[in-house]
Amino acid sequence: MNPSGSLTPSPRTLDVQSLAHFDGLLAERPGSAHGWHVQSLDLRGRSEALGQVDVRGAVFLGCTFDPGVEDRLRSNGALLFPRLEGVPFDAYRGRLYTPQELYAGLEAHPYEELPDALVYQWSILPDQRHRLDATLAAALHDHAIGDALDELLDGGRQNGGSFVGVMGGHAAQRGSAEYAAAAMLGRKLALAGRTVATGGGPGAMEAANLGAYLSRTTPEDLEEALGTLAAVPGFRPSVSAWARKAAAVVERHPEGAESLGIPTWFYGHEPPNYFATHIAKYFANAVREAVLLELCDAGIVFLPGAAGTVQEIFQDACENYYGAVQTVTPMVLVGRDYWTREYPAWPLLERLAAGRPMERQVFLVDNVDEAVEILS
Numbered sequence: 001m002n003p004s005g006s007l008t009p010s011p012r013t014l015d016v017q018s019l020a021h022f023d024g025l026l027a028e029r030p031g032s033a034h035g036w037h038v039q040s041l042d043l044r045g046r047s048e049a050l051g052q053v054d055v056r057g058a059v060f061l062g063c064t065f066d067p068g069v070e071d072r073l074r075s076n077g078a079l080l081f082p083r084l085e086g087v088p089f090d091a092y093r094g095r096l097y098t099p100q101e102l103y104a105g106l107e108a109h110p111y112e113e114l115p116d117a118l119v120y121q122w123s124i125l126p127d128q129r130h131r132l133d134a135t136l137a138a139a140l141h142d143h144a145i146g147d148a149l150d151e152l153l154d155g156g157r158q159n160g161g162s163f164v165g166v167m168g169g170h171a172a173q174r175g176s177a178e179y180a181a182a183a184m185l186g187r188k189l190a191l192a193g194r195t196v197a198t199g200g201g202p203g204a205m206e207a208a209n210l211g212a213y214l215s216r217t218t219p220e221d222l223e224e225a226l227g228t229l230a231a232v233p234g235f236r237p238s239v240s241a242w243a244r245k246a247a248a249v250v251e252r253h254p255e256g257a258e259s260l261g262i263p264t265w266f267y268g269h270e271p272p273n274y275f276a277t278h279i280a281k282y283f284a285n286a287v288r289e290a291v292l293l294e295l296c297d298a299g300i301v302f303l304p305g306a307a308g309t310v311q312e313i314f315q316d317a318c319e320n321y322y323g324a325v326q327t328v329t330p331m332v333l334v335g336r337d338y339w340t341r342e343y344p345a346w347p348l349l350e351r352l353a354a355g356r357p358m359e360r361q362v363f364l365v366d367n368v369d370e371a372v373e374i375l376s
Helices: 019-027 069-075 115-123 132-158 177-191 204-213 219-229 239-252 285-295 307-322 336-342 345-353 357-361 368-375
Strands: 014-016 036-039 059-061 079-081 162-167 194-198 300-302 331-334 362-365
Touching (some): 069 079, 162 177, 162 285, 162 307, 177 219, 177 368, 204 239, 219 239, 285 307, 300 307, 300 368, 331 345, 331 368, 336 345, 345 357, 345 362, 357 362, 362 368
Parallel strands (some): 014 036, 036 059, 059 079, 162 194, 300 331, 331 362
């Protein structure tokens, strides 16, 4: 599956996502801009340079131009998609989010006034999901996020990396044994050369991203961070206080290791965590779930969780059940008693796997150390 949602091969195009890249291309005097996809750039002051290149076949998405330039570009064969007014996000963005972007202004303002919350508020306005302009804006945004995620994944795998998913409930509180175990899992996976990918939310997801983020530091640094975070155990009643504690940890350790979070505004009441260095946040939860499971080429660890985690177990199981032998990836359920008694997903998963290629790729373990041993 292509995270951008494309179901067919696409022609080779050149994504131009920064002014430095754009200016560099023009400095080469290319003659033609055919195949350029220029995303959300302020191109004012570059009218003369644009007039010296053949723009037939070029696409400009949400760019800003000097007066009169748009008409000239159209008449010369370029395709222009306008900026969308009244939308609190860039529908043509060329990169993933960072925590600092979603939480911009956190130091002085409550969470409800920050970019992440404002986008969620926009998404739940009355009849918003039924309005054509809102639906189009959200779809364009999710396609752009998928495209940016493709680039991240391609870069990671070209460098020999692989992605391990960590799924688990949002209810694991900071200061709890469950939270500490998830953080240690994230740390050990990162030290084993894996890139940790989570649903990007609070609880076990935050803990796994935290452990990965601090994997370059000492175990004592992780213990200190866990203690700092425990002062605000959860995002209720105050997302602001919860996020500020996390931001303080990141400020103390600004050079953390990379990890990925894939949250959704569909569950916008659950804020994204501050420790995923790359955040692919979608409006469409179905796309987000499919993408998250698909990218985990080195397997997935399922920590204790409730409905969402159970759904992810069997969605991943379905992919493994029907997939080609070469595409089956490990599934590791952590918590023998939890997955056989509390939420008995294991017996059904084991029964599904019997006699299938996936049979040797499903595991039930007692603790995160065993999970890391299997996946590393």
